[in-house]
Amino acid sequence: AQSVAQPEDQVNVAEGNPLTVKCTYSVSGNPYLFWYVQYPNRGLQFLLKYITGDNLVKGSYGFEAEFNKSQTSFHLKKPSALVSDSALYFCAVRDRGSTLGRLYFGRGTQLTVWP
Amino acid sequence: DADVTQTPRNRITKTGKRIMLECSQTKGHDRMYWYRQDPGLGLRLIYYSFDVKDINKGEISDGYSVSRQAQAKFSLSLESAIPNQTALYFCATSDLASSYNEQFFGPGTRLTVL
Numbered sequence: 257a258q259s260v261a262q263p264e265d266q267v268n269v270a271e272g273n274p275l276t277v278k279c280t281y282s283v284s285g286n287p288y289l290f291w292y293v294q295y296p297n298r299g300l301q302f303l304l305k306y307i308t309g310d311n312l313v314k315g316s317y318g319f320e321a322e323f324n325k326s327q328t329s330f331h332l333k334k335p336s337a338l339v340s341d342s343a344l345y346f347c348a349v350r351d352r353g354s355t356l357g358r359l360y361f362g363r364g365t366q367l368t369v370w371p
Numbered sequence: 372d373a374d375v376t377q378t379p380r381n382r383i384t385k386t387g388k389r390i391m392l393e394c395s396q397t398k399g400h401d402r403m404y405w406y407r408q409d410p411g412l413g414l415r416l417i418y419y420s421f422d423v424k425d426i427n428k429g430e431i432s433d434g435y436s437v438s439r440q441a442q443a444k445f446s447l448s449l450e451s452a453i454p455n456q457t458a459l460y461f462c463a464t465s466d467l468a469s470s471y472n473e474q475f476f477g478p479g480t481r482l483t484v485l
């Protein structure tokens with residue numbers, strides 16, 4: 257079975273501090289991994305993806321994520337948080353070997369950055 | 372993403388009414404999806420379609436039906452709405468040619484069933 261866990265419903269961080277939003281996954285094969293962000297009253301926007309290669313993936317708005325195969329994790333990070341980063345973040349996984357190609361999403365983590 | 376549009380954006384209806392949510396895309400993608408989002412539950416897949424002749428149930432298809440009228444249009448219907456179908460509904464698309472299956476989302480439809 258494929259699944260994604262985001263262990264924190266909410267993450268609070270002060271502006272200028274580093275932030276981490278955690279994600280762990282479970283797939284039967286090798287994963288494709290994604291992060292999406294949802295701003296209030298908006299749809300989900302793609303942030304970044306891990307397909308293969310370098311374990312550190314860089315994405316939009318200064319975000320990056322580190323793929324750790326042994327820990328089955330794909331944590332989202334940013335060195336210096338902005339108030340405008342406050343949003344709902346979703347991690348998603350797809351089994352690379354699946355022909356169906358559907359994504360499985362985590363429950364989401366609400367990030368709040370305080371000024 | 373302006374390339375994926377959903378109508379209506381907001382809808383309030385009563386129990387037992389038939390409701391149709393529409394999704395259109397100009398990205399030329401083959402694959403289309405309907406999700407619902409509930410607080411604390413993330414996104415759950417209702418139906419998905421890999422082309423006009425292909426419709427598949429997702430994990431929570433009961434109480435819903437879909438129609439893929441054209442490559443660019445994918446509609447979700449609630450034949451007899453009930454209050455626990457109150458949620459935010461998203462349409463998404465992806466390109467068959469992309470093995471990564473990156474999905475692009477519409478702005479969402481907020482549905483309230485009284």
